[in-house]
Amino acid sequence: MSRIGKKSIVVPSGVNIEIDGLSVRVKGPKGLLERQFHPRMKIVKEENEIKVFPQGETKLDKSLHGLTRTLIANMVHGVSDGFEKSLELVGVGYKAQKKGDALVMNLGFSHPVEIVPPSGISFDVEGQIIKVKGANKEQVGQVAADIRKIREPEPYKGTGIKYINEYVRRKQGKTTAK
Structure with a gap:
């Protein structure tokens, strides 16, 4: 598993996240960002944290795991701090x-x-x-x-x-x- 992908993303106050299957929508004081993700990834919101899980253990899953987590973290950082x-x-x-x-x-x-x-x-x-x-x-x-x-x-x-x-x-x- 990806070391970066294992980390959870902490959602700061003032940031609202909506997860609809593969679509993630992040809204905050700096704006609104929306993005579609690969179907091999599972994105879960728990309380004020977001976690990303791969569907399997293939090379594609491993490479998408860290990428997906980083893209979501960048979206959260962008709408909160810019x-x-x-x-x-x-x-x-x-x-x-x-x-x-x-x-x-x-x-x-x-x-x-x-x-x-x-x-x-x-x-x-x-x-x-x-x-x-x-x-x-x-x-x-x-x-x-x-x-x-x-x-x-x-x-x-x-x-x-x-x-x-x-x-x-x-x-x-x-x-x-x-």
Whole structure:
């Protein structure tokens, strides 16, 4: 059995969970998340805990056991606390600002880049730092990756959009031969 799958998920106060067979619906102060799970998993709610059990002992069951438990735990964490990814703009003249809900960035192109957030996602801008916030962990990560992809950090000067904790490996520039 999976070590992660064996752990029970503690449901904090203010979070409501509805389990209808394979469908799990989690509602909390940060929003509502719903997801369908594999039929080989059995999801049980006991008091303020959720437990996941596999149907058998096959390799598929073992791999789905920990995955299902982690996905449900992420849903509970997302609706109670939320998720956040931080990006940093590095470069002369690079700047970001909020325009309503949208994010407008000047990144050295001939035009400003505007990104309208999907539902459930919000942006915060603090100087050169962009914070992507939301309840769905996958959606927050995908939006942050899409923003980074607009101007990836380049290896010579290190300019571009990078994650806060990302290390950009630098290369040495050309040298003249004598």
